[in-house]
Amino acid sequence: MTGFGRGEATVDDVTITVEARSVNHRHLDIALRLPPALAGFEPDARRLVQGRVERGRVEVTVVVGRPASQPAQEVRVDVALARRYLTQARALAAELGLAGEPPLAWVLERPGVLRLEEAALPEAGVLWAGAATALGRALDELVARRAAEGAALASGLRALLAELRGLTEAMTTRAPLAAARRGERLRERLRGWLGEVPVDEARVLTEVAVWAQKADVTEELTRVRAHLDELAAMLDKGGPVGRPMDFLLQELNREITTTAAKADDLELAQAALAAKAVLEKMREQAQNLE
Numbered sequence: 001m002t003g004f005g006r007g008e009a010t011v012d013d014v015t016i017t018v019e020a021r022s023v024n025h026r027h028l029d030i031a032l033r034l035p036p037a038l039a040g041f042e043p044d045a046r047r048l049v050q051g052r053v054e055r056g057r058v059e060v061t062v063v064v065g066r067p068a069s070q071p072a073q074e075v076r077v078d079v080a081l082a083r084r085y086l087t088q089a090r091a092l093a094a095e096l097g098l099a100g101e102p103p104l105a106w107v108l109e110r111p112g113v114l115r116l117e118e119a120a121l122p123e124a125g126v127l128w129a130g131a132a133t134a135l136g137r138a139l140d141e142l143v144a145r146r147a148a149e150g151a152a153l154a155s156g157l158r159a160l161l162a163e164l165r166g167l168t169e170a171m172t173t174r175a176p177l178a179a180a181r182r183g184e185r186l187r188e189r190l191r192g193w194l195g196e197v198p199v200d201e202a203r204v205l206t207e208v209a210v211w212a213q214k215a216d217v218t219e220e221l222t223r224v225r226a227h228l229d230e231l232a233a234m235l236d237k238g239g240p241v242g243r244p245m246d247f248l249l250q251e252l253n254r255e256i257t258t259t260a261a262k263a264d265d266l267e268l269a270q271a272a273l274a275a276k277a278v279l280e281k282m283r284e285q286a287q288n289l290e
Helices: 035-052 081-097 104-108 124-194 202-215 218-237 242-262 264-288
Strands: 003-011 014-023 028-033 055-065 073-077 112-116
Touching: 003 124, 014 124, 028 035, 035 055, 035 124, 055 124, 081 104, 124 218, 124 264, 218 242, 242 264
Parallel strands: 028 055
Antiparallel strands: 003 014, 014 055, 073 112
């Protein structure tokens, strides 16, 4: 399921911004982008996401910023190094008999005397506390948006479920009629093969029974109706249903595929194939559910 969430928190004038995005995925796949100061807390951030999301690819980006009035970098002066440059310059001037002091600008231009450093951040544990708060807020928004999308998907799945129920009832109604037609066709074939020879009705009934058993789809359709009831209950209950629904749809597909393979009747076979098409749509939708 897709979604987006954003959260902010402030710790010692440091602003922490977290963005969380999710896209469809069969399993839970978490990608974290943390600043170096929070790298050690990656397992903690991962656990927070796992506690709120069960399925999908979730990308989390954490940015640590500062107010505009506070510079992100600070100028540092290496006084000890500057003193060594100056000492060596004076020694060289004395050796060469030169007068005067090296100017300050010359000292400041020496390599390493001046350097830029990142401004100090709060202690890592304090920083993580703020980041965890911001991440929680981002996940709140993400989950809310995913829930709204899930409700829309559930509505679509209910419509497909109703369509599948209709096809199942059509197959259930057609199955006994198809069995009767099979028996009559067998009798006609036997009469055609035997001509004027008297037909052993008991033998005919035996053959019809064997044929009917091979083509009987009563058990398959009974299991299909049971699976459909379970699917409807799952949608009504709500919550994370993606994985169990995947399994249930696989079972439905197995039963309907068997029904289509055993069907010795055009209308029954057509209804089974239509049911398989509806199932495929449902499987595509279910893969987007958590």
